[in-house]
Amino acid sequence: MITLFLILYPAVAATLILLFGGERVKQAALVAALVELVVAGYAFYTFQPNATSQFGFDYPWIGTIGIRFSAGIDGISVLLVVLTGLLVPFIVLSTFNRSYERPNTFYALMLYMQAALIGVFTARDGFLFYLFFEAALIPIYFLAAMWGGENRIPVTFKFFVYTIFGSLFMLVALVYLYYQTPATATVTHSAAIADFYNLKLTPEAQNWIFWAFFIAFAIKMPVFPFHTWQPDTYVESPTPATMLLAGIMLKMGVYGLIRFILPTVPLGVETWGKTAVILSVIGIIYGSIIAIRQRDMKRLIAYSSFSHVGLMAAGVFSLTETGMQGALIQMLAHGINVVGMFFVADVIFSRTNTRQLDQLGGITRTTPKLTVYFMIMLLGSVALPLTNGFIGEFLLLHGVFTYNHYLGFAAGLTIIFGAVYMLRMFQKSMFGPTSSRTETFADLTSSESWVFIPLVVMVFWIGIYPHSFLKVTEPAVANLMKYIGTTAVSMK
Amino acid sequence: MLPIVLLSVFGIALLFLGFLKSKAVLLPATLLFLAITIAANFFDWNKSYLYFNDMLLTNNLSMVFTAIMLGSAFMVVALSSSFADDESAQPAEYYCLILFSLVGAVMMVGFENLIMLFVGVEILSVSMYVLTGSDKKNLRSNEAALKYFLMGAFATGIMLFGMALLYGATGSFTLAGLHAYASNGQVGLSLLMYVGLLMLLIGLLFKVSAAPFHFWTPDVYDGAPTIFTAFMSTVVKTAGYAALFRLLSVSFVGVYSFWWIILAVLTALTLVIGNVTAVYQNSFKRMMAYSSISHAGYLLLGLAALGTQTKQAIVFYSLAYSVATISAFGVLLLVAQQRSTQTFSREGGASESFESFNGLARQNPLLGFAMAVSMLSLAGIPLTAGFWGKFYMFSTAVERGQIWLLVVAVLMSAVGIYYYFRVIIAMYFREGAFEPIRVAPFYRYVLLAATILTLGLGIAPGLLQGLF
Numbered sequence: 001m002i003t004l005f006l007i008l009y010p011a012v013a014a015t016l017i018l019l020f021g022g023e024r025v026k027q028a029a030l031v032a033a034l035v036e037l038v039v040a041g042y043a044f045y046t047f048q049p050n051a052t053s054q055f056g057f058d059y060p061w062i063g064t065i066g067i068r069f070s071a072g073i074d075g076i077s078v079l080l081v082v083l084t085g086l087l088v089p090f091i092v093l094s095t096f097n098r099s100y101e102r103p104n105t106f107y108a109l110m111l112y113m114q115a116a117l118i119g120v121f122t123a124r125d126g127f128l129f130y131l132f133f134e135a136a137l138i139p140i141y142f143l144a145a146m147w148g149g150e151n152r153i154p155v156t157f158k159f160f161v162y163t164i165f166g167s168l169f170m171l172v173a174l175v176y177l178y179y180q181t182p183a184t185a186t187v188t189h190s191a192a193i194a195d196f197y198n199l200k201l202t203p204e205a206q207n208w209i210f211w212a213f214f215i216a217f218a219i220k221m222p223v224f225p226f227h228t229w230q231p232d233t234y235v236e237s238p239t240p241a242t243m244l245l246a247g248i249m250l251k252m253g254v255y256g257l258i259r260f261i262l263p264t265v266p267l268g269v270e271t272w273g274k275t276a277v278i279l280s281v282i283g284i285i286y287g288s289i290i291a292i293r294q295r296d297m298k299r300l301i302a303y304s305s306f307s308h309v310g311l312m313a314a315g316v317f318s319l320t321e322t323g324m325q326g327a328l329i330q331m332l333a334h335g336i337n338v339v340g341m342f343f344v345a346d347v348i349f350s351r352t353n354t355r356q357l358d359q360l361g362g363i364t365r366t367t368p369k370l371t372v373y374f375m376i377m378l379l380g381s382v383a384l385p386l387t388n389g390f391i392g393e394f395l396l397l398h399g400v401f402t403y404n405h406y407l408g409f410a411a412g413l414t415i416i417f418g419a420v421y422m423l424r425m426f427q428k429s430m431f432g433p434t435s436s437r438t439e440t441f442a443d444l445t446s447s448e449s450w451v452f453i454p455l456v457v458m459v460f461w462i463g464i465y466p467h468s469f470l471k472v473t474e475p476a477v478a479n480l481m482k483y484i485g486t487t488a489v490s491m492k
Numbered sequence: 493m494l495p496i497v498l499l500s501v502f503g504i505a506l507l508f509l510g511f512l513k514s515k516a517v518l519l520p521a522t523l524l525f526l527a528i529t530i531a532a533n534f535f536d537w538n539k540s541y542l543y544f545n546d547m548l549l550t551n552n553l554s555m556v557f558t559a560i561m562l563g564s565a566f567m568v569v570a571l572s573s574s575f576a577d578d579e580s581a582q583p584a585e586y587y588c589l590i591l592f593s594l595v596g597a598v599m600m601v602g603f604e605n606l607i608m609l610f611v612g613v614e615i616l617s618v619s620m621y622v623l624t625g626s627d628k629k630n631l632r633s634n635e636a637a638l639k640y641f642l643m644g645a646f647a648t649g650i651m652l653f654g655m656a657l658l659y660g661a662t663g664s665f666t667l668a669g670l671h672a673y674a675s676n677g678q679v680g681l682s683l684l685m686y687v688g689l690l691m692l693l694i695g696l697l698f699k700v701s702a703a704p705f706h707f708w709t710p711d712v713y714d715g716a717p718t719i720f721t722a723f724m725s726t727v728v729k730t731a732g733y734a735a736l737f738r739l740l741s742v743s744f745v746g747v748y749s750f751w752w753i754i755l756a757v758l759t760a761l762t763l764v765i766g767n768v769t770a771v772y773q774n775s776f777k778r779m780m781a782y783s784s785i786s787h788a789g790y791l792l793l794g795l796a797a798l799g800t801q802t803k804q805a806i807v808f809y810s811l812a813y814s815v816a817t818i819s820a821f822g823v824l825l826l827v828a829q830q831r832s833t834q835t836f837s838r839e840g841g842a843s844e845s846f847e848s849f850n851g852l853a854r855q856n857p858l859l860g861f862a863m864a865v866s867m868l869s870l871a872g873i874p875l876t877a878g879f880w881g882k883f884y885m886f887s888t889a890v891e892r893g894q895i896w897l898l899v900v901a902v903l904m905s906a907v908g909i910y911y912y913f914r915v916i917i918a919m920y921f922r923e924g925a926f927e928p929i930r931v932a933p934f935y936r937y938v939l940l941a942a943t944i945l946t947l948g949l950g951i952a953p954g955l956l957q958g959l960f
Binding site for chain 2: 061062127130131134135138142145146152153157160161164165168169171172175176178179
């Protein structure tokens with residue numbers, strides 16, 4: 001029932017805010033999101049680290065054709081539920097110094113988005129997953145296109161068409177899988193994800209299903225060469241929407257890889273997995289190099305995110321336990337870091353009205369708080385030991401290296417490149433002489449500090465004691481790996 | 493059966509009501525008549541009867557189709573309140589033609605004999621020709637009516653010829669007779685039967701505007717008064733598909749291997765032509781015309797993959813499509829009327845361009861929302877009825893293993909998003925210097941009902957289950 005609450009409650013809260021939100025709509029949205037955080041935290045706290053799905057809810061939805069409203073939290077989704085619960089309140093809090101036109105709609109859309117995201121991460125029915133996967137797109141599209149920058153209409157539209165296009169192929173694959181499941185006495189077929197895992201698919205079918213799923217998820221993450229929608233969308237969207245996109249939404253893609261592709265089509269993965277890893281590694285290097293050349297802070301972070309996500313995809317396809325664990329913990333870590341970084345960019349933009357690095361500089365003279373928080377988020381991003389990024393990247397690189405030494409080496413370049421573009425951004429914006437725009441730069445307000453504090457806590461918590469998170473995912477990942485190993489053999 | 497009798501009687505009654513001085517009574521009377529007919533339609537629920545010497549069948553399926561068409565007609569009529577203001581309009585005639593045309597539509601849904609099909613098609617078509625040209629002072633309307641009539645007559649001729657050939661081959665006009673002949677194990681089937689079937693299909697495909705028999709559609713949709721375009725694109729299409737479904741699933745299921753490939757190729761053609769051409773339209777109304785061609789393609793997809801799911805798929809799709817289309821035309825009607833003096837477009841139809849929707853959502857949130865939901869539904873985005881409609885159609889194709897056709901459909905769905913979203917973008921993201929639009933309370937309820945229905949079926953598509 002907790003899962004059902006986590007899905008439905010934000011949607012109900014959003015509807016109430018949309019209809020009745022008055023003067024204090026920001027506060028109402030924050031309270032709503034905090035309640036969700038408390039429940040998600042409770043779910044995490046009471047979660048039994050084993051391979052089962054917990055807090056489940058199951059209801060026949062379209063009875064006769066076997067589609068069920070079935071959701072639950074297992075070791076793979078638990079971190080993402082926590083991430084979604086954690087980030088949304090702070091994304092809401094990050095808007096407290098801004099005023100948006102039609103705030104009711106704005107905050108309602110954010111909460112609708114949260115409902116859909118939780119739905120994606122907890123769905124145990126293939127079509128339910130698809131439904132939430134698509135439904136998440138509508139609020140973010142409106143958020144980006146209604147409150148975004150000047151060029152928002154074509155950019156967000158491209159994003160929308162691109163992702164829908166990818167998902168439609170996933171829909172075809174899902175329908176195909178659905179028809180492959182055996183009929184039972186009560187229903188003709190089943191759409192339960194667990195039933196998809198038990199299918200004996202031919203190698204040909206596995207190959208095309210692999211691509212049908214992979215394209216959908218690769219666009220969402222995005223993986224090279226499906227990434228062209230991403231930087232512009234990140235830049236043109238209002239910062240809270242960018243945070244949702246980069247912090248949570250792109251994890252839908254990585255999650256999909258783990259949830260669908262690996263267990264359902266292991267032979268397809270065997271045939272095409274290497275291609276996927278190579279594409280991901282190209283994305284890692286390509287994204288980093290472009291990030292180094294960027295002058296716009298938001299665009300730089302967008303490309304860095306593209307590069308980091310490539311590493312996650314490579315880790316997943318390395319088919320090692322460490323790689324998989326790394327991908328899961330890195331999803332959590334990256335979500336925290338990227339939201340922190342975008343918030344830094346937003347704070348700077350709100351005071352100087354620019355994000356261009358060459359128009360900034362010298363901010364650190366007047367801003368001890370911002371400097372420290374910025375530095376900590378940055379160190380997390382460049383994977384300094386004792387920060388959250390280190391744990392994820394270490395495990396991921398270990399996984400990719402085990403898979404293939406050369407690819408592991410190439411992927412490892414991300415650490416060097418990451419340090420280059422991140423430190424350059426820090427240096428250009430915070431040090432050096434002040435510019436006319438940064439002379440009177442005010443330090444963080446208390447509400448802004450409150451966005452950073454929990455993020456910083458999480459950076460160190462994961463960095464110093466990752467065990468509290470890894471132990472939760474470990475049984476599920478081990479089970480998954482064992483399963484992939486045995487089914488791939490049995491299918492041959 | 494009851495609907496046919498009632499609709500005929502009410503139609504004549506409406507003509508007499510037209511003698512009254514006041515036009516105000518016509519609209520409520522028509523709505524009342526339609527409501528009575530909808531209720532009476534379900535009188536024989538769960539029973540199956542044959543009427544008129546076994547010419548007409550009523551069963552649950554035919555009743556559900558009839559209900560969809562009557563419901564669509566109810567909403568269209570409810571949105572037609574502006575007739576009362578128009579001096580030159582002849583509402584009594586319009587409404588009675590709508591009721592008469594529904595008689596034809598009901599016949600097409602339940603025919604058991606090709607002659608009944610033909611009579612139904614003609615009753616429906618002739619009413620439509622007249623309604624298309626009902627805006628007598630408008631040249632485009634006249635042209636559209638003439639075009640529709642000439643081409644329609646031609647299609648009718650081909651269809652009739654096909655029926656004659658079928659009779660020649662099988663010696664029967666009844667569906668059962670055709671079935672007995674066509675299921676005869678494929679040996680010694682007369683060539684005449686195949687040719688006859690093809691010609692019959694051409695006639696019906698023309699009526700539902702499937703490519704390559706779609707050329708009349710854009711001009712006719714564009715030229716006809718918007719309210720009748722809404723009627724045409726919902727009721728006529730539903731009736732046509734119900735007829736095609738009956739014909740193919742009852743009589744010619746034995747020669748599936750012959751016709752499925754023809755339908756599959758036409759499906760692909762219809763999808764591509766409808767969707768790609770819609771992208772290039774500057775007028776919203778013409779876009780809707782091409783979009784209706786593309787939806788003909790999705791419906792054909794289910795027929796080409798005739799299977800256990802097809803019945804459900806066609807019913808659901810027809811309903812989802814009808815509701816969304818009526819809602820879209822309903823909003824267009826208001827926008828076109830009230831923003832006509834404020835914009836100009838090169839299409840000539842002053843305010844049917846996409847620009848006339850600029851900023852609509854800000855000034856009229858309800859209209860914007862209704863339109864957005866209907867566009868999302870037509871585009872097949874989840875949480876709307878249209879998604880499940882497409883889902884069922886895709887399912888039938890997967891069940892039959894027609895993956896190549898499905899890939900075409902999927903690609904074209906993505907193209908569809910492009911033009912449906914142009915309206916959403918105009919309404920929500922562009923600024924428009926227009927006055928807010930006045931919406932009559934009743935009109936508002938109809939739009940609201942359509943929107944709720946679309947969303948309700950999108951969230952709980954199972955609601956319809958067990959109905960047929």
